[in-house]
Amino acid sequence: MSAPITPLDEPDQLAPQPSSTSRGRRPARALVRPAAAALSGLLLYASFPPRPLWWLAPFAFTVLGLALYGRRAWAGLGLGYLAGLGYLLPLLVWTGVEVGPGPWLGLAAVEALFIAAAGAGIAYVSRLPLAPLWAAGVWIAVEAARARAPFGGFPWGKVAFGQPEGVFLPLAAVGGTPLLGFAVVLCGFGLADAVRHWAALRQLLDRRVLTAAVLAVMPVVAGFAALPLVDNSAEDGTATVALIQGNVPRMGLDFASQRRAVLDYHVRETLKLAADIKAGRAEQPDLVLWPENSSDIDPYLNADAYDEIDRAAKAIKAPISVGAVVTPENGTGSPLNQQILWDPVRGPVDTYNKRQLQPFGEYMPYRSFFRIFSSDVDLVRKDFVPGHKPADFEMAGTRVGPVTCYEAAFDWAVRDQVKAGAQIISVPSNNATFDRSEMTYQQLAMSRVRAVEHSRAVMVPVTTGVSAVIRPDGSIARKTKMFTAAALVAEVPKRSSQTPATRLGTLPEWLLVAVAAGGLGWAATRTVRSRRSRP
Numbered sequence: 001m002s003a004p005i006t007p008l009d010e011p012d013q014l015a016p017q018p019s020s021t022s023r024g025r026r027p028a029r030a031l032v033r034p035a036a037a038a039l040s041g042l043l044l045y046a047s048f049p050p051r052p053l054w055w056l057a058p059f060a061f062t063v064l065g066l067a068l069y070g071r072r073a074w075a076g077l078g079l080g081y082l083a084g085l086g087y088l089l090p091l092l093v094w095t096g097v098e099v100g101p102g103p104w105l106g107l108a109a110v111e112a113l114f115i116a117a118a119g120a121g122i123a124y125v126s127r128l129p130l131a132p133l134w135a136a137g138v139w140i141a142v143e144a145a146r147a148r149a150p151f152g153g154f155p156w157g158k159v160a161f162g163q164p165e166g167v168f169l170p171l172a173a174v175g176g177t178p179l180l181g182f183a184v185v186l187c188g189f190g191l192a193d194a195v196r197h198w199a200a201l202r203q204l205l206d207r208r209v210l211t212a213a214v215l216a217v218m219p220v221v222a223g224f225a226a227l228p229l230v231d232n233s234a235e236d237g238t239a240t241v242a243l244i245q246g247n248v249p250r251m252g253l254d255f256a257s258q259r260r261a262v263l264d265y266h267v268r269e270t271l272k273l274a275a276d277i278k279a280g281r282a283e284q285p286d287l288v289l290w291p292e293n294s295s296d297i298d299p300y301l302n303a304d305a306y307d308e309i310d311r312a313a314k315a316i317k318a319p320i321s322v323g324a325v326v327t328p329e330n331g332t333g334s335p336l337n338q339q340i341l342w343d344p345v346r347g348p349v350d351t352y353n354k355r356q357l358q359p360f361g362e363y364m365p366y367r368s369f370f371r372i373f374s375s376d377v378d379l380v381r382k383d384f385v386p387g388h389k390p391a392d393f394e395m396a397g398t399r400v401g402p403v404t405c406y407e408a409a410f411d412w413a414v415r416d417q418v419k420a421g422a423q424i425i426s427v428p429s430n431n432a433t434f435d436r437s438e439m440t441y442q443q444l445a446m447s448r449v450r451a452v453e454h455s456r457a458v459m460v461p462v463t464t465g466v467s468a469v470i471r472p473d474g475s476i477a478r479k480t481k482m483f484t485a486a487a488l489v490a491e492v493p494k495r496s497s498q499t500p501a502t503r504l505g506t507l508p509e510w511l512l513v514a515v516a517a518g519g520l521g522w523a524a525t526r527t528v529r530s531r532r533s534r535p
Contacts, residue, residue: 033067037079037119040064041086047162048091050441054166057159058216061188062195064122065135069196071123080119084112091157094437102373103360111146111154118142122189125519128526132189132215134519139185140178141516144509147410151359155409156442159184164448164474168219170226172453175508176411176501180449182512183219190216229500230473231455234493236423239398241492242285242316243461243469244269246294247485248432259296262463263305265485266294267312273487274315283489285318287395291461292323292337292405293430299324299340299348301331306347313344319395320344321402323428326351334385337362339402339428341393350394353387354404356413361406390416398423398494400459405429408446411506418454418502423494425450429462436482440466448474455499457492 043060047053064083068076088108096104121138128134139159147155160177163169163184172180193212201209246266249258270290276282297305299322313320319341326338337354359365363383370377392399401422407413408427417425427447431440444466451458451470458470465482469490480486501508 036067037082038086041083049445058188062192065189065192068123073120076123077120081116084115094439114146136186137515140512164445167223173229173499178509187219236494242288243488245467270312288320289461292428295324352391352402355387356407358406390420425458
């Protein structure tokens, strides 16, 4: 007698049943890519100063590239957002030091949306030939967008700003921060592609493995090739510069209530330096640089503040660039974040008004809307207004280009001052609001990259530290400790030649955006053709 036939409408009886072990593995496997994406963001954060781990950045993109390969755009969007949170949450924690976690979490969540868009684009081009090239272009295109919108953009955390030293840095002199960032990302994605092909083929000499390896190595070779552009020579002689770090009585948001004390501290340190010069313990500077907000009392309206600054300039016998808050129209107009060139004989003779203002710090966009979420918007009582043109100070025969604090993150703001004739760049800053967070180190790294990008010595006078003298090759000649009153005196080279990055301006960035557009367009064409070929 034959065995009974199993009905075909009962497939569960025909198919092999998964074991409980395999069923348990599925959720774990589903978490591998999200965990890898978040890990890539954490690795990218760890590559930033104050940690000297710039070499971690390519490996961050290796992990991200492996996580995104072959995913659909929607999956790439989610994975990219996880990477963005892993990166930006720890990187930007300083934004909530004094005002609580709300602004920090909100900013990180919004900025991570850009990384999510990059993740979607990278996943979409991941199956193309030369995929690392297109993927790196997508990342830089998203950075370009993030540097421009919303509210004028927020380029803080560009990949290039985590590379103040290392093999990739000389590329900043070739194509600015976009090319420097592109090189780091391409190296990482190229390595990811090489690892993936080798794991599948187990053949090092396979064409696909070799192509990916070449893409990974090319940025390193290009970095070495660009080394001749990094130059510390004094083309126009040298200048002896003094940086004054006056410190503040108390850190935090209430430093503004101590305006007179902050001014007095900077006057005091300048007078101490003048006494040291007279006693032969310090060299006479050609020019002196004070930080942003060193005089939040308007010296044009307050005779006492005017006299104190004038006394300091006369004692040091050199022009001073003073960071001041100025209110035009006899105190009734909108305030300006201003650098004042103060001559020891003639008094205030020139000004530079900060052009890229910090939203939610120096002005409050959509105040009534954001008040719904927090009353902290009213901490910005009166909106500052921006300046509209670059201005180089002529200081004892040296042309100094001020780039005030937040402006150092914007390519155009620094480039404008160099093109206007700056032989030395000054980045006066105030970070008293951010306590002992990593903010000051992140900003210092930006200034080091700018030094190489434009082949200029960069001076960073800050209220509370770290103040620094940076050579044109990005190395630090001298620096202070945080929250320590000090004066730095150093001889620095004056330079007037322009690097390719200075001359080319935004062209390298737009070429890399075109690379991204080309890759996305090619991927879209392949998708359309694939759908049409289906029966």
